[in-house]
Amino acid sequence: MTTEQRNPGTGNAAEGGPSDANPEPMGTRQALRQIRKGIVVMWWAFFDWLAAISWKALLLVSLLVLILAGILNRPNLFFFLIVVSFIIKIVAGGKRRAEQTASEATKRAETEQFERSVLEARMEALQAQIEPHFLFNTLASIDQLIQTDPPRASRMQQSLIRYLRSAIPQMREGSRSTLGQQVDLSAAFLEIMVMRMEGRLQPVVSVPEGLKSAVFPPMMLQTLVENAIKHGLEPKPEGGRLEIGAEVVDGQLAVHVLDTGVGFMPKGEGGVGLANIRERLKVLYGDRAELIISVPPAGGTCATIKLPYNIAAASTSPQ
Amino acid sequence: MNAGTRATPAPSAVVADDERLMREQIIGRLKEAWPELVIVGEAANGREAVALVHSQEPDIAFLDIRMPGMDGIEAARALAGRVHVVFVTAYDEYAVSAFEQGAVDYLLKPPDPARIALTCERLRARIKEAPDPMNDLLAQLAQQLGSAGVGPREYMRWVQASVGANLRMIPTSDILFFRAEDKYTRVQTPRFEALIRKPIKELIEELDPKEFWQIHRSTVVRVDAIEQVGRSLSGKQVVQLKGHDEKLEVSRTFNHLFRQM
Numbered sequence: 359m360t361t362e363q364r365n366p367g368t369g370n371a372a373e374g375g376p377s378d379a380n381p382e383p384m385g386t387r388q389a390l391r392q393i394r395k396g397i398v399v400m401w402w403a404f405f406d407w408l409a410a411i412s413w414k415a416l417l418l419v420s421l422l423v424l425i426l427a428g429i430l431n432r433p434n435l436f437f438f439l440i441v442v443s444f445i446i447k448i449v450a451g452g453k454r455r456a457e458q459t460a461s462e463a464t465k466r467a468e469t470e471q472f473e474r475s476v477l478e479a480r481m482e483a484l485q486a487q488i489e490p491h492f493l494f495n496t497l498a499s500i501d502q503l504i505q506t507d508p509p510r511a512s513r514m515q516q517s518l519i520r521y522l523r524s525a526i527p528q529m530r531e532g533s534r535s536t537l538g539q540q541v542d543l544s545a546a547f548l549e550i551m552v553m554r555m556e557g558r559l560q561p562v563v564s565v566p567e568g569l570k571s572a573v574f575p576p577m578m579l580q581t582l583v584e585n586a587i588k589h590g591l592e593p594k595p596e597g598g599r600l601e602i603g604a605e606v607v608d609g610q611l612a613v614h615v616l617d618t619g620v621g622f623m624p625k626g627e628g629g630v631g632l633a634n635i636r637e638r639l640k641v642l643y644g645d646r647a648e649l650i651i652s653v654p655p656a657g658g659t660c661a662t663i664k665l666p667y668n669i670a671a672a673s674t675s676p677q
Numbered sequence: 678m679n680a681g682t683r684a685t686p687a688p689s690a691v692v693a694d695d696e697r698l699m700r701e702q703i704i705g706r707l708k709e710a711w712p713e714l715v716i717v718g719e720a721a722n723g724r725e726a727v728a729l730v731h732s733q734e735p736d737i738a739f740l741d742i743r744m745p746g747m748d749g750i751e752a753a754r755a756l757a758g759r760v761h762v763v764f765v766t767a768y769d770e771y772a773v774s775a776f777e778q779g780a781v782d783y784l785l786k787p788p789d790p791a792r793i794a795l796t797c798e799r800l801r802a803r804i805k806e807a808p809d810p811m812n813d814l815l816a817q818l819a820q821q822l823g824s825a826g827v828g829p830r831e832y833m834r835w836v837q838a839s840v841g842a843n844l845r846m847i848p849t850s851d852i853l854f855f856r857a858e859d860k861y862t863r864v865q866t867p868r869f870e871a872l873i874r875k876p877i878k879e880l881i882e883e884l885d886p887k888e889f890w891q892i893h894r895s896t897v898v899r900v901d902a903i904e905q906v907g908r909s910l911s912g913k914q915v916v917q918l919k920g921h922d923e924k925l926e927v928s929r930t931f932n933h934l935f936r937q938m
Contacts, residue, residue, distance in 0.1 A: 398912045406908075461905070491743060494767035495696070498786035502702040554696050592695065592745040595721070622835065622846050633848070648868070651846035653837065659846075 408447050416447055488525055489584065492547075499554050514553050521546035528576040536670045537604060537613065538570030540579040544602060547580065551587060558597025559587065565604045565613075572604075572611050573668045575642060581631040582615040582661045590619025590659050598658065611667040618658040622651060632661070639665065688804055691718045691733060693726035693752065694741035694765065699786060703739055703765060706788055711797040723747025727755045735760060736804050739784075742766040750818050758810040761803055763796060832885035838864050838871035847871065849888060853902045853918050854925060855880055857895035867920045892916060893928040906935045 408416070420440045427436030496518055503511030524543040528535060541563060548561040583600065591597050598618035605612055632649065639647040647665035654660050690707070694700045700719050707714055717733040720726035722744045730738055738760045740749035747755075753762045767786040782796045835846045853865045861872040862880065881891050891897045904917045906927070914927035914935055927935065 395911070399910060402908060402912050403910070490768045494786065495699070498702065498767050499696070499698045501787040502698045502705075505705070506701065554698065556697060594745075622837075633850070636848070636850075651835070651848075653844040653846065 405446065408443060411447075413447070416443070420444075488522070492550075492584075495554065496550055510553065514550060517546050517549040517553075521550065525577075525580075534670055535574060535576040536570060537565065537572045537574035537579075537611070540574050540576065541565050541570065541602065541604075544580050544583045547583060548600070555587075555592075555597060558594075559591060560597070560599045562599060562601040565602060569604045569606065569611065571669050573670045574611070574613065574665075575638060578635050578638070578663060579613060579615065581635060582663070585631055585661070586615050586617035586619065586659065589623070590617035590621070593620045606667050609667055610664045612662055612664045614660055614662040616654060616658065616660040618656065621657055622653065622659045635663070639663070687713055687715050688737065688800075689715045689717045689733065689735040690737035690739060691720060691726060691729045691735045692716060692739045693720035693723065693729075693744065693749065694739075695721050695744045697721075699741065699765075702787055703784075706790065706793045707739075707797070709790065710794045711801075714797070723749060723752035723755075726752045730756050730760050737761045737763060737800055739763045739765055750815060753811065754815050754819070757812065757815065758808055761800060761808045762811070763800070832888070833880075833883040836864055836873060838873045840869055840871045845871065849884065849899070850901075852899055853921050854896060854898040855889075856897075856925075865921065865923070890931070890934055892931045892934065893926055894930075896925050898925055 411419075420443070423436055423440060424433075427433045430436075496514065500511050500514050500518070503514060521543060524539060524546065528539075528543075545561075545563055548559070548563070552559050552561060579602070583602070586600050591600060599616075600618075601614075601616040603614050603616070632651070635649050639649060643665050647663070650662045650664065652660045652662070688711075692700050692703050692707075694703065704716050704719075707716070714737075717735050718729040720729050723740070724747045726738060726740060726744075726749075727747070729735075738752075738756060740752055740762055742749040742764055743766065744752075749764055749766075753764070756762065763782045763784060765784045765786060765788075769783075769785055782799055784792065784796060788796075834849055836849060836852065837844060837846055839845075847864060847866060851866045853867065855877060856863045856865065857877045858872075860874075862875060862877060864871045864873055877891070877895060877897055881889070881897055884897065888901070889897050889899055898916055898918075902918050902921075904919045907915050907917060909915045909924075909926070914932055916925040916927060918925070
């Protein structure tokens, strides 16, 4: 091994072996390439070994090599090799240290990144609570209905009140929310949207009564519902159906929002709300929760949140 | 200059909003403020509005900014110079002040009678002149709104792939790498693998080059998913991934991506 590492010399210390192929006769070229490959492998193995080995061990090995040199009676060559090894050790040791500090720095940066994203996810979730466009459009609609159809204006206003009543407490942090609360919020939202979009929106909410006490993070279902309307149904002239459903499969609560709209656009903007849900799920449940976007056979989009099924403790704050 | 060219002397307008109630509201209030104004058509989105202006040639178009499909800003761009545009919106996030210097007006829903009377007064004065093409204003608004056509190039953010019998949308941020395998391309995430038909060569065109690097003829890896780059015993660069055991070989053509500093 030691005799061979002379050949590559110091030329290609950093890179895997740049091609400086000098022309050779056809037959020997193949063989030379093989030898060259072998040398490169040896060289790197030697390099890594030098980088990893302790100084003490290296000194010991050097001593052995010197003894060998004495036996073989080639002191100059072996002495030269040892000196080269020491130089490489100094350089390679530095490289290894640099790698270690780099990996530590990466780890630290990742932790910071994670903490920052937790904070950002929470902030965005809070900001996304009540979409101003929704609020002002609804108020403008009520204003119009007061003149043309007062009973409907009253119904819309009551739905808005129900919506705000469930949305506003969620802005306060730490409130433990249930699937039931989330479904009520979205149901109130859908009532309003049905009045505004008229025949273009047909909502179906089918969440079993027994699952309404399950723990479910705030504003995630609502984001899915808003997405389904904004990106799925609104762009479709004839509109379509929006379905909210929930079931428990293998201890996992699966809540889905399905729409029969124009289908998911791989490039479109959107995605921010979904990325936020993903981020929050990761923070809250790690690998035990996920958001799945799938395309139903009949078209449209189906978004499903799966997370561990837990019943909320009785101490939940009153709505 | 071209004031006398119109056959009908009565001013005309179209109203575009995706919600019928909102169209009714604008039309109702316009009737009170400007009884002579003839509403020649209603549109539920930008595309319909553009078609309507082309067929009816009204003097004025009231365009809701947020409409599905083609929005109000895009419609106004398509109609630049053809019609006097008044933008309507429920929530002002697009710097109303920008309109004060332009030829257009900007109404907030629900418009109160005094405000709509002012709009009508402005329009009466302007209608005799040719409509302002509003180039600068529209470019500025489109930028604020992120409308199509002006923004930076959009890359693929989701990959549609079959997982078993299901079709799923996988966010690119979840993907560790793509790898060509026979007729398909394998999409690997930390949780599962999926297959797509799109070849690597086409994929790389659509992926954000800041997010994904090609490291081999048949492999594209997400940069953030790389744990470290090491060397195999044969001296080849090998990429190790976060949370996944498979190692990916870097071919020599792409060695430069991981050149040591």
